Amino acid sequence: MRKNRGRTGRKRRRKQFINQSHKLEYIQLRKWLKERGFDDRNLRPAQFSDTGRGLMTTKTFQAGELIISLPEKCLLTTGTVLSSYLGENIAKWKPPISPLIALCTFLIAEKYAGEQSVWKPYLDVLPKTYKCPVCLEQEVVRLLPEPLRRKAQEQRTVVQELYTSSKTFFSSLQSLFTENVETVFNYDALKWAWCTINTRTVYMKHSQRECFSREPDVFALAPYLDLLNHSPNVQVKAAFNEQTRCYEIRTDSHCRRHEELFISYGPHDNQKLLLEYGFVAINNPQSAVYVSADVLLKYLFSADKQRNMKLSILKDHNLLENLTFGRDGPSWRLLTALKLLCLGADEFTYWKKVLLGDIISARNEERSLNIAAKICFSLIEETQHILHQISQMKKDKVNLENQLALVEVLCLEDLTILQTSAEILYNLHTAIT
Numbered sequence: 450m451r452k453n454r455g456r457t458g459r460k461r462r463r464k465q466f467i468n469q470s471h472k473l474e475y476i477q478l479r480k481w482l483k484e485r486g487f488d489d490r491n492l493r494p495a496q497f498s499d500t501g502r503g504l505m506t507t508k509t510f511q512a513g514e515l516i517i518s519l520p521e522k523c524l525l526t527t528g529t530v531l532s533s534y535l536g537e538n539i540a541k542w543k544p545p546i547s548p549l550i551a552l553c554t555f556l557i558a559e560k561y562a563g564e565q566s567v568w569k570p571y572l573d574v575l576p577k578t579y580k581c582p583v584c585l586e587q588e589v590v591r592l593l594p595e596p597l598r599r600k601a602q603e604q605r606t607v608v609q610e611l612y613t614s615s616k617t618f619f620s621s622l623q624s625l626f627t628e629n630v631e632t633v634f635n636y637d638a639l640k641w642a643w644c645t646i647n648t649r650t651v652y653m654k655h656s657q658r659e660c661f662s663r664e665p666d667v668f669a670l671a672p673y674l675d676l677l678n679h680s681p682n683v684q685v686k687a688a689f690n691e692q693t694r695c696y697e698i699r700t701d702s703h704c705r706r707h708e709e710l711f712i713s714y715g716p717h718d719n720q721k722l723l724l725e726y727g728f729v730a731i732n733n734p735q736s737a738v739y740v741s742a743d744v745l746l747k748y749l750f751s752a753d754k755q756r757n758m759k760l761s762i763l764k765d766h767n768l769l770e771n772l773t774f775g776r777d778g779p780s781w782r783l784l785t786a787l788k789l790l791c792l793g794a795d796e797f798t799y800w801k802k803v804l805l806g807d808i809i810s811a812r813n814e815e816r817s818l819n820i821a822a823k824i825c826f827s828l829i830e831e832t833q834h835i836l837h838q839i840s841q842m843k844k845d846k847v848n849l850e851n852q853l854a855l856v857e858v859l860c861l862e863d864l865t866i867l868q869t870s871a872e873i874l875y876n877l878h879t880a881i882t
């Protein structure tokens with residue numbers, strides 16, 4: 450069938466969106482930004498069917514063009530915090546707090562200030578909740594694949610410890626608040642501030658200040674600019690321009706009028722995107738399914754006399770981590786680890802050649818491809834099992850619908866990768882037998 454290349458066809462293929470710029474919160478935000486020297490006419494907030502809220506273009510952007518230039522006055526940095534009513538308390542506090550906790554404190558305090566906050570127009574458009582793992586229910590975290598599940602638990606611990614270790618500093622701010630500081634700076638408030646910073650800041654290096662601990666001071670919240678969503682298929686140049694004193698982003702891609710304008714948050718796979726930003730990108734070319742060392746070892750022959758030596762070689766060469774299946778099949782690292790593990794007793798002396806990528810024997814190639822296929826099939830089964838669990842839970846736990854939907858998308862993406870890998874493995878196997 451011929452593809453419809455007419456106007457209607459083109460229109461139908463376009464993404465659905467609803468312009469949001471008429472909404473009071475965005476009108477107020479734009480007014481606030483205008484007072485600080487930012488008056489953009491090329492981008493509009495919009496709600497997109499697939500990516501949620503983002504920025505839509507009102508003109509075509511050419512590759513290399515400046516898409517946004519946000520004056521320093523609009524940025525929220527540790528400089529903003531230090532020059533605020535919190536500055537004196539932070540400067541006095543020993544041991545010094547981290548730049549991150551300074552920003553969290555400011556966000557929580559300003560949100561509490563409500564109408565009184567000069568940052569209100571910005572705070573009003575910030576998400577009320579997040580979907581980073583620290584915000585997910587434990588029963589949802591348990592459904593995540595490894596190593597994401599482990600990293601999700603680590604993230605929870607990091608935020609909990611940050612809260613515990615900051616409590617005495619928060620108490621020192623009591624004179625600034627009428628309400629009990631324990632109520633203002635509660636765990637949920639810190640989690641919200643932490644996620645705001647983790648998911649929305651741009652990188653901006655600030656010089657080390659005595660009043661802060663040695664942790665890097667590299668964050669800036671950039672109102673409006675932080676409405677830009679991520680696409681794994683674009684590249685951008687983003688930095689603070691010392692001459693113009695603006696935070697600027699240039700895109701390397703062409704973007705047509707009335708489409709969503711994307712930036713890149715970095716070359717992240719879906720596990721990293723979910724961990725750091727609480728979302729998953731469909732058809733992410735960077736994405737991969739991880740094979741843990743435990744899974745790999747399940748397929749090691751227990752009678753293999755060289756088993757321990759093989760394991761220590763893999764460990765020494767950092768080949769027990771980052772073993773993956775991608776859209777182009779098993780990774781070089783996974784196949785190399787398998788080839789080494791599959792060396793026969795008579796082939797073991799060639800282990801260095803395996804690490805260099807040489808073919809040792811047809812037998813070794815076949816064995817390693819067989820095991821790769823077994824692992825791939827077991828991961829397919831595991832992912833299908835999780836998807837089944839998710840569909841059950843969706844019926845029983847309606848309140849977890851959004852969180853479950855996120856894990857479901859991740860699993861579906863993983864399943865596509867694994868099925869593609871299984872096909873590639875089949876073809877490779879057929880080619881050598």
Ligand SMILES: C[S@@+](CC[C@H](N)C(=O)[O-])C[C@H]1O[C@@H](n2cnc3c(N)ncnc32)[C@H](O)[C@@H]1O
Nearest residue numbers: 500502503648649675676677678679726727728
């Ligand atoms: C810097 S903000 C971008 C604007 C955000 N969508 C909003 O409404 O405020 C980063 C957050 O946007 C969301 N996001 C970014 N890119 C996305 C995408 N391609 N698909 C879905 N959500 C995305 C994630 O929730 C992420 O934590």
